[in-house]
Amino acid sequence: MESNVEHGEEGEESVIELFRDRFRLCTISIAEAEAKQNGMEISPLIVACVSDLAFKYARQMAKDVELFARHAGRKSVNMEDVILCAHRNDNLTAMLRSFSNDVKAKEPLSDKQKKRKKIPQSDDKAAADLIHS
Numbered sequence: 001m002e003s004n005v006e007h008g009e010e011g012e013e014s015v016i017e018l019f020r021d022r023f024r025l026c027t028i029s030i031a032e033a034e035a036k037q038n039g040m041e042i043s044p045l046i047v048a049c050v051s052d053l054a055f056k057y058a059r060q061m062a063k064d065v066e067l068f069a070r071h072a073g074r075k076s077v078n079m080e081d082v083i084l085c086a087h088r089n090d091n092l093t094a095m096l097r098s099f100s101n102d103v104k105a106k107e108p109l110s111d112k113q114k115k116r117k118k119i120p121q122s123d124d125k126a127a128a129d130l131i132h133s
Contacts, residue, residue, distance in 0.1 A: 020055055027051040061085055079103070 028047050035042040068081040079100045086092040 023055050023058070024048070024051045027054055 028051060031042055031047045031050065064085045065077050065081045068084055069075070069077045072081070079096075083093060083096045083100065086096055
């Protein structure tokens with residue numbers, strides 16, 4: 001008779017397998033599209049190797065990001081955890097920071113953020129001058 005732990009591990013492994021297969025299909029599709037766009041041919045063996053390496057990298061990055069969040073005392077991952085995880089790759093870090101800034105710029109301000117937003121002193125002086133005039 002199987003224990004719940006063994007059954008849970010089997011379920012987790014099947015989910016990881018399914019995710020790995022979908023990830024592999026996506027990377028193959030991207031590699032083939034890039035090769036076609038650049039007028040190149042790409043070996044299926046190379047695509048499979050790149051796909052596996054990318055999956056292993058993404059899996060390790062996911063573990064690291066989760067650890068960063070846990071270390072900060074949070075239960076959920078935020079953008080800073082992802083950026084911190086990519087710190088060894090300057091190009092990736094720059095791209096993630098740019099993406100993060102773009103996302104933040106598009107977010108509507110919450111009520112807390114609206115209250116915190118200070119009026120620059122020059123605007124304050126101009127308003128005071130108008131009132132006292």
